[in-house]
Amino acid sequence: MTTNDLETGAEVGQNVAKLEANLARVEELTQRLLKVMGQGRQVAPALQGPSQELYLKAATAYMNEMMQNPAKLIEHQLEFWGKSVKHYVEAQHLLAQGKLEPPTDETPKDRRFAHELWDTNPYFNFIKQQYLMNASAVQQAVEDIDTLDEDEKKRLRYFSQQMIDMISPTNFLPTNPEALALAAETEGESLVAGLENMIADLEANDGDLVVTLADKKAFKLGENLATTPGSVVFRNHLFELIQYAPSTEKVYETPLLIFPPWINKFYIMDLKPENSLIKWAVDQGYTVFVVSWVNPDAGYRDTSMSDYVEDGYLTAIKQVKQICDVKKVNAVGYCIAGTTLSLTLALMKKRKDTSVNSATFFTTLTDFSDRGEVGVFLDDDFIDGIEDEVTENGILDSFFMSRTFSYLRSNDLIYGPAIKSYMMGKAPPAFDLLYWNGDGTNLPAKMATEYLRGLCQDDKFATDGFEICGETVQIKDVTVPLCAIACETDHIAAWKSSYDGISKMGSKDKTFILSESGHIAGIINPPSKKKYGHYTNPEIGLTADDWYASADKHEGSWWPRWDGWLSGKSGKKVTARQPGSDEFPVLGPAPGTYVIAK
Structure with missing residues (x-):
């Protein structure tokens, strides 16, 4: 046995010990998570999203147009199926040839997929391309509905995009290569830190999951913010x-x-x-x-x-x-x-x-x-819900205002920060504007x-x-x-x-x-x-x-x-x-x- 063998064995032992320690921390954190979960406020359905009437109108309009003009629907579906199946066949063909590389990628650039593995790794590239193709198909389906009035079309466009953004593969650990790579590199330390961040946010907000955008300890009014005499x-x-x-x-x-x-x-x-x-x-x-x-x-x-x-x-x-x-x-x-x-x-x-x-x-x-x-938040379905909320509580809590404005830029103010904090275990930045953004009234x-x-x-x-x-x-x-x-x-x-x-x-x-x-x-x-x-x-x-x-x-x-x-x-x-x-x-x-x- 050489010195190098001994050193390698020692490193493996240290890594295993670190992994075991992280797993023990996960068990401890799980208990805290179970304790805080379920404590959050009960948000009325009217404040969770648009009424079902919007989706019912959209589905009815889509079905009517399909009956009146089936050629348009068939053309749209064939275009989507053609792209999706062609991409699958190309990926399978390269794999059969023993080539671990992605097929041609003609999907649009998206800063959510900036990590190099989205382009170079065949598995992650396949997921990305299929997601973007599906997203494009949903967006096109919404645009193809001609019989909704302009306000309804605008709302349907907005809320369908919210659903598309929510199911992005970047938002889930098994399909986020950057978070997985960091977890492997740190023997799970990043995931433990992310779990700690999530639990801390839940505990700080009485069970409501509100991602912290900025380091709250980095600023103090009158000392490094709002200092004009x-x-x-x-x-x-x-x-x-x-x-x-x-x-x-x-x-x-x-x-x-x-x-x-x-x-x-x-x-x-x-x-x-x-x-x-x-x-x-x-x-x-x-x-x-x-x-x-x-x-x-x-x-x-x-x-x-x-x-x-x-x-x-x-x-x-x-x-x-x-x-x-x-x-x-x-x-x-x-x-x-x-x-x-x-x-x-x-x-x-x-x-x-x-x-x-x-x-x-x-x-x-x-x-x-x-x-x-x-x-999109000012139709009766939302305003009726707000009216019920303020009648009961006397105020419109800053929680609702903050959430509404955050969803107008959900990738920047919800999903992006959540990925960095909860999946990658990164501390929130010392950013004055984001600190102010989280200081609602x-x-x-x-x-x-x-x-x-x-x-x-x-x-x-x-x-x-x-x-x-x-x-x-x-x-x-x-x-x-x-x-x-x-x-x-x-x-x-x-x-x-x-x-x-x-x-x-x-x-x-x-x-x-x-x-x-x-x-x-x-x-x-x-x-x-x-x-x-x-x-x-x-x-x-x-x-x-x-x-x-x-x-x-x-x-x-x-x-x-x-x-x-x-x-x-x-x-x-x-x-x-x-x-x-x-x-x-x-x-x-x-x-x-x-x-x-x-």
């Missing part, structure tokens, strides 16, 4: 008002008041100094105020849209005016906060209140005639119902009028100078719908900017990054398609262009203001207490 200068039951410390000797006379959405937390605009919209605005010489909304519990059950307008928007505007001793403010609304800002402005028009000098809308919908991708029952029914479904603000604070307001009642920024690939607030709403507003002074990228990246796009460009076109009266066709493309961020517009609405320069006043003493440092509360 400022102070809380006002607080009521709905919000804390933060005033940021100046970084210039002189500031514009008219302060800037930012309303973030209350379905998320405000620090998306203040993640870190290099991409903080808040810090950048302060550095341009604006006195910046931000509303930090309370995260409501069941005690806020009866809080309405009118409460958000009266006790939120109008109160915040009043406080800023008093703190800065001015007659007007410039206001910004992001997403649903922009929608509600438009309601507030229309109400102020009715009341002859001229406290807002100009308004800026970030990715804001006011015309809901086309609700974009998120519209609840919605009050009454407000959620009013918003979903009156605005999203019935589109009242852009049509007959929406009732707020005892007045019926319409989109044409928004008459202040305005600037709107929409995002080209926004999956929540489709840019064309945003444009349509702006075009219907009564303002004579309108600026519309289309940023590249999506709902977050298109807005949080600092000039220093030189990443995403933007489009402008002064002709707001055109259709959205014509506006885009004749728009000018500009490189880089839209922030400086907005600054050029906003500075012209902000008056002269005055001595920089420190947070608070004699009447409004500082209550504590930014980012405040509401944003931290769970």
